[in-house]
Amino acid sequence: MTRVATTLKDVAKLVGIHPATVSRALNPRTAHLVNPATVARVRKAAASLNYVPNPMASGLRTARSHTIGVVIPDLTNPLFPGMVRGIQDTLARAGYTPLLVNTDNDPEVEAHVVASLRARRVDGFILATARRDHPFLLELSEKFPVVLINRVTESGQFPSVTTDEMHGIRLAVDHLVGLGHRAIAHIGGPAWSSTGHERAQAFSRAMKSHGLSTARRMAAVDAWSVESARDTARALLTAQPAITAVVAANDQLALGAIAAGRSLKLRCPRALSVTGYNDMPFMDIVDPPLTTVRVPQHDIGAEAARLLLSLLRDDAQSPVKHVRLTPELIERGSTAPPLRGD
Amino acid sequence: MTRVATTLKDVAKLVGIHPATVSRALNPRTAHLVNPATVARVRKAAASLNYVPNPMASGLRTARSHTIGVVIPDLTNPLFPGMVRGIQDTLARAGYTPLLVNTDNDPEVEAHVVASLRARRVDGFILATARRDHPFLLELSEKFPVVLINRVTESGQFPSVTTDEMHGIRLAVDHLVGLGHRAIAHIGGPAWSSTGHERAQAFSRAMKSHGLSTARRMAAVDAWSVESARDTARALLTAQPAITAVVAANDQLALGAIAAGRSLKLRCPRALSVTGYNDMPFMDIVDPPLTTVRVPQHDIGAEAARLLLSLLRDDAQSPVKHVRLTPELIERGSTAPPLRGD
DNA sequence: TTGTAAGCGTTATCAA
DNA sequence: TTGATAACGCTTACAA
Numbered sequence: 196m197t198r199v200a201t202t203l204k205d206v207a208k209l210v211g212i213h214p215a216t217v218s219r220a221l222n223p224r225t226a227h228l229v230n231p232a233t234v235a236r237v238r239k240a241a242a243s244l245n246y247v248p249n250p251m252a253s254g255l256r257t258a259r260s261h262t263i264g265v266v267i268p269d270l271t272n273p274l275f276p277g278m279v280r281g282i283q284d285t286l287a288r289a290g291y292t293p294l295l296v297n298t299d300n301d302p303e304v305e306a307h308v309v310a311s312l313r314a315r316r317v318d319g320f321i322l323a324t325a326r327r328d329h330p331f332l333l334e335l336s337e338k339f340p341v342v343l344i345n346r347v348t349e350s351g352q353f354p355s356v357t358t359d360e361m362h363g364i365r366l367a368v369d370h371l372v373g374l375g376h377r378a379i380a381h382i383g384g385p386a387w388s389s390t391g392h393e394r395a396q397a398f399s400r401a402m403k404s405h406g407l408s409t410a411r412r413m414a415a416v417d418a419w420s421v422e423s424a425r426d427t428a429r430a431l432l433t434a435q436p437a438i439t440a441v442v443a444a445n446d447q448l449a450l451g452a453i454a455a456g457r458s459l460k461l462r463c464p465r466a467l468s469v470t471g472y473n474d475m476p477f478m479d480i481v482d483p484p485l486t487t488v489r490v491p492q493h494d495i496g497a498e499a500a501r502l503l504l505s506l507l508r509d510d511a512q513s514p515v516k517h518v519r520l521t522p523e524l525i526e527r528g529s530t531a532p533p534l535r536g537d
Numbered sequence: 538m539t540r541v542a543t544t545l546k547d548v549a550k551l552v553g554i555h556p557a558t559v560s561r562a563l564n565p566r567t568a569h570l571v572n573p574a575t576v577a578r579v580r581k582a583a584a585s586l587n588y589v590p591n592p593m594a595s596g597l598r599t600a601r602s603h604t605i606g607v608v609i610p611d612l613t614n615p616l617f618p619g620m621v622r623g624i625q626d627t628l629a630r631a632g633y634t635p636l637l638v639n640t641d642n643d644p645e646v647e648a649h650v651v652a653s654l655r656a657r658r659v660d661g662f663i664l665a666t667a668r669r670d671h672p673f674l675l676e677l678s679e680k681f682p683v684v685l686i687n688r689v690t691e692s693g694q695f696p697s698v699t700t701d702e703m704h705g706i707r708l709a710v711d712h713l714v715g716l717g718h719r720a721i722a723h724i725g726g727p728a729w730s731s732t733g734h735e736r737a738q739a740f741s742r743a744m745k746s747h748g749l750s751t752a753r754r755m756a757a758v759d760a761w762s763v764e765s766a767r768d769t770a771r772a773l774l775t776a777q778p779a780i781t782a783v784v785a786a787n788d789q790l791a792l793g794a795i796a797a798g799r800s801l802k803l804r805c806p807r808a809l810s811v812t813g814y815n816d817m818p819f820m821d822i823v824d825p826p827l828t829t830v831r832v833p834q835h836d837i838g839a840e841a842a843r844l845l846l847s848l849l850r851d852d853a854q855s856p857v858k859h860v861r862l863t864p865e866l867i868e869r870g871s872t873a874p875p876l877r878g879d
Numbered sequence: 880t881t882g883t884a885a886g887c888g889t890t891a892t893c894a895a
Numbered sequence: 896t897t898g899a900t901a902a903c904g905c906t907t908a909c910a911a
């Protein structure tokens with residue numbers, strides 16, 4: 196269990212030069228300052244000794260950890276692993292390491308984990324926690340490069356990577372209207388959620404553009420869970436029996452809506468069509484296979500990482516960038532023409 | 538974007554004492570060496586300045602990063618997020634940070650990511666990559682505390698956290714036999730996989746203990762994927778039409794077996810019963826709901842982290858520990874009595 | 880109980 | 896083009 200780490204000094208001794216020169220030779224940004232022949236000898240010696248720079252030493256000296264804080268609600272929510280891999284893959288290629296933490300959608304936990312990441316001296320943050328309030332976001336962004344995932348603020352003042360929620364929800368609504376549905380309801384996300392909020396707005400507009408009413412057909416859940424959606428959808432479907440289709444704000448809520456329908460003898464898709472959002476893994480083999488709006492999870496993560504890396508490079512304050520990706524509709528078995536129009 | 542970090546020196550100046558004393562006062566392991574009154578003053582001053590120790594500085598000095606390398610095949614495989622959260626939650630409480638990397642089941646990638654974790658000076662490793670060969674495992678374990686997840690070596694020489702595969706597979710076989718099945722097949726994992734290997738062995742023994750034959754009823758897939766399982770199961774079911782039930786080595790393979798049966802007009806569960814292994818998210822709402830062996834994902838991760846932490850504490854070489862957790866059978870809709878015995 | 884001082888492995892500044 | 900040196904912030908003998 197002995198840890199023998201070779202250092203710059205060891206390499207220097209082997210080559211017979213000063214450690215500082217070894218440092219310069221090995222660092223791509225300073226290698227041009229040193230005699231190419233020496234660089235070659237240093238490289239060879241370093242390789243032969245399995246020299247690997249100590250990131251704690253260089254981090255201490257340079258005040259950069261080459262580490263990025265990644266804050267998500269919950270890794271076991273199937274929406275996130277794809278995004279996290281996009282982040283990991285992209286950061287790794289640039290020599291950065293993500294430090295991943297979960298908030299469980301609890302603002303206090305979020306404050307705590309962000310503090311712990313700051314204690315770890317991360318160089319920047321990727322935040323995938325889509326709350327509408329953002330108590331410490333402004334302060335954080337003054338001190339660190341921050342990229343928001345799946346979430347923007349009203350002011351658009353923070354760099355972000357999002358999908359076009361308006362477009363995604365419109366795809367779902369258009370699809371249902373195309374099938375002949377008129378009485379379409381929305382099961383929205385929790386009130387504190389920014390994506391939930393946006394998708395509800397998008398639903399309103401899409402319906403309006405078709406000249407359809409949303410009155411008494413919009414409900415919001417307490418939590419992004421199948422159970423919460425089941426209760427909410429059940430109440431809504433009971434109160435508004437004319438409803439023939441539901442646009443849910445994400446896949447879990449769609450599954451809840453389908454379960455609610457089933458409990459009311461409204462089989463999906465015959466008596467009730469339901470669309471989801473996200474296209475989580477296995478949504479193609481649930482019963483019935485879920486028609487849903489697919490968001491490019493890996494791409495979102497990759498773009499967020501790229502954006503943050505560019506922020507890390509530019510000391511100059513370039514204008515705040517927003518990357519917007521386009522979702523697509525995946526038509527499966529949970530949607531069908533209504534039994535009868537109304 | 539100015540980074541102002543307070544240091545020990547700042548705190549010392551405020552209190553009017555030497556930085557070394559501040560260090561001692563703030564470190565729980567040395568606080569007893571310092572006057573309680575001073576400790577109190579230091580704590581107050583540190584809090585007022587928002588002092589947070591710089592882990593790069595202390596890490597450089599102590600040669601410990603308080604960081605753990607966690608190596609998994611692929612985060613987007615639903616088996617792993619639960620385990621990772623178990624690891625994260627447990628390590629965080631002990632002040633350790635996991636560094637998560639994926640191998641995509643590629644030994645070369647694995648070698649690369651392990652090297653990058655060593656470069657980052659992790660204090661130990663949790664390896665969830667269940668290959669039967671282990672080229673660098675011995676060397677790695679000589680230099681670092683290592684805990685294996687979901688995998689043991691024949692010699693049992695490395696600390697590990699596993700589930701009782703023998704028991705889990707037996708639960709599935711007993712369940713099917715109890716339903717009246719006799720011609721039970723096994724769709725096994727890839728040849729390189731240690732869990733695949735063990736579950737196949739477990740299947741053989743469980744069948745033997747019931748006096749049932751496994752001849753020509755065991756196949757292995759090329760990869761842990763639904764597609765690979767579909768092809769393998771299709772071939773097996775075509776060649777051995779008497780088969781009435783399949784024990785799959787994991788949930789994906791079970792889904793593939795169900796799809797294969799469907800393509801052969803063998804509806805699950807009426808004409809073909811299928812069991813899975815792991816109980817991934819949403820296996821309760823696929824079509825049909827999957828009967829499967831549930832492994833306690835979060836617990837596995839948590840136990841692995843605990844075990845590694847204990848290794849980190851004990852310099853003494855205590856005997857190699859193996860934690861074995863017990864899986865349970867979750868009976869759902871993919872299993873039923875056979876149409877007719879044989 | 881506290882202070883002193885050295886050093887962990889790098890990088891950056893300055894001088895040669 | 897290279898060498899010398901100091902410093903990053905912390906911990907830990909050792910001395911007082």
